[in-house]
Amino acid sequence: MKSILIFLSLSILVSGEIDKVFHYQPEQVHLSFGDLPNEIVVTWSTQDDPKESIVEFGEESLEQISKSKPIKFVDGGNEKSTQYIHKVTLSNLKPSTRYIYHCGSSLGWSAEFWFVTQPKGTEWSPRLAIFGDMGNENPQSLARLQQDTQRGLYDAIIHVGDFAYDMDSENARVGDEFMRQIESVAAYLPYMVCAGNHEEKYNFSNYRSRFSMPGGTENLMYSFNMGPVHFIGFSTELYYYLNYGIKPLVNQYYWLEKDLEIANQPKNRALRPWIITFGHRPMYCSNDNGDDCSKHNTVVRKGLPLLGSFGLEDLFYKYGVDVMLWAHEHSYERLWPIYDYKMFNGTIEDPYKNPGAPIHLVTGSAGCKEGREPFDKIIPEWSAFHSRDYGYTRMTAYNTTHLYFEQVSDDKNGSIIDSFWINKQKHGSYL
Known part of the structure; x- marks a missing residue:
């Protein structure tokens, strides 16, 4: 009996040590x-x-x-x-x-x-995968993104909000599972993010803590450069969760204004002529779900009148933002160049040649447990292409004058269902 007790005690001790090592294991x-x-x-x-x-x-x-x-x-x-x-x-x-x-x-x-690491200087062609709204259940695009990453197709990833569905669920175990799932992509490429509505719980605590974006702003707004592109990430959610106060929204607006002013200075715009922003909730969409972007005036686009506006469309137009990347709608949609519901096509033959207004892309179809989003029966004229296929967007900034985008369909086994070039010889404010 004594030997049995000694054996059990040793087993518990060894088991405890193994458990301790397991809990120190990086993941x-x-x-x-x-x-x-x-x-x-x-x-x-x-x-x-x-x-x-x-x-x-x-x-x-x-x-x-x-x-x-x-x-x-x-x-x-x-x-x-x-x-x-x-x-x-x-x-x-x-x-x-x-x-x-x-x-x-x-x-x-x-x-x-x-x-x-990135090449030195600006004369190289960054390649990115861009998507939003990917959960730990039904992450349709993840397998293909894993393959793309191992094949060296990208220099970075941009995830435009909504992770895991939701990272705080089940005492944050869902967040842990999601972060383990994306490790096969994110451990090899910079995984750049912005907050979505599914990150809101506990004042975005999971989002703030789990990611490490530059700038010291708890990942809410920041910018980074890749080759000829200046990228700006920001939070649309500050317009919707005012229970956390209006100060973060106001601070972000003035931070964006300052960052854009610097990026648009002639010497900087000559060096990096492309300015691309990404935030979760779009200013425009043609989805038939009663969501905010399906209405004429969204708070992200026009601001909050009671606070004196702080809308972003005028600001981004003023400083000549070239492309705005969005998600939130579980679909893909490309718009013609647009400002204040007016189209500004470059030419009839090539609407994206010196377009005269920003180009909006909604890419929220990477896959989650909420499924897909429907579209209006009558698509507005400013919508150039739309699809409910699961998938994600690829972007290549070839040089200072040409950007290329394509949409990958997971439903169609990786086929490219949409592609377009932006050819812009003049950079700067549209005003």
């Missing part, structure tokens, strides 16, 4: 751009606190080390869903270089991943 690894062009931020989670956050990396071997400290995250004040999030910045990286890396601590390490 949900993903990348993002840092504040500087030669920086990459590695983010991951552990269930317990290993007291250190380490990334070992290098070109041929893991000879370089960067460190930080873990941050405790408690979802919605529920101690049962506590985890530790690790954010480590890799600095002074060489351009156009493939690095291998793994992350963790002395108590547990991730698998080995890799990434490729």
Whole structure:
């Protein structure tokens, strides 16, 4: 009997140690751009606190080390869903270089991943995959995005809001599952994001904590450069969840104005002539679901009159934003160049040649448990193309004068159902 008790005690001790190691194991690894062009931020989670956050990396071997400290995250004040999030910045990286890396601590390490840094300067052609509204259930586009990533088709990803459905669900276990699912994409490419309505719970706490966008604004608004493009991410949700106060909305508006003013300065616009914004809820759509973009005036487009407007369409038009990327509607739609419901086609033969107004793309069809969105029976004349197919958008910024977009259909086994070029010889304000 004594030997049996000793065996059981040892089993419990060993079992406890194994459990402890398991909880220190890194998971949900993903990348993002840092504040500087030669920086990459590695983010991951552990269930317990290993007291250190380490990334070992290098070109041929893991000879370089960067460190930080873990941050405790408690979802919605529920101690049962506590985890530790690790954010480590890799600095002074060489351009156009493939690095291998793994992350963790002395108590547990991730698998080995890799990434490729941006070329130096602006004279190269960034390639991106763009989509929104992808859940951990029914993520139709994920498998193809995983294949594309391993084949080296992209330099970055932009996820235009709505993750997991929802990251806070089941004491944040749904968020954990989603972040594990996208690791096979996001551990190899900068995974750039903006907040959607499904991130709202507990003042966007899961979204703020799990991602690591540049700029120190808790991922709500930020910008980054890739080749000839200046990208700006922002939160449309600040217009809809005023229970968290109006100060974040006002701060974002003035932040956007300042960022656009700098980007539109002649020397900067000559260097990076393309300005592309991305936010979750669109200004325009032709969906037949009673949603806000199906109405004539949306608060994102026209602002809130009681607050003195702060609408974004006039601001983006003033500073010559070329393309606005949206999601929220579970469909794909491309608009003709438009401002204030007026079309500004470049020429009859080529509407996207020097178009004279921004071009809107709604790409929210990557797949989630809520399914697809219907369209109006009569499509407005400003809608150039629409589809209910599951899928995602690819973009290539070929140079300072040409952008190329194509829509991949998951329903049609990866076929391209829409494609177009933007040919713009003149850059700057439309005014």
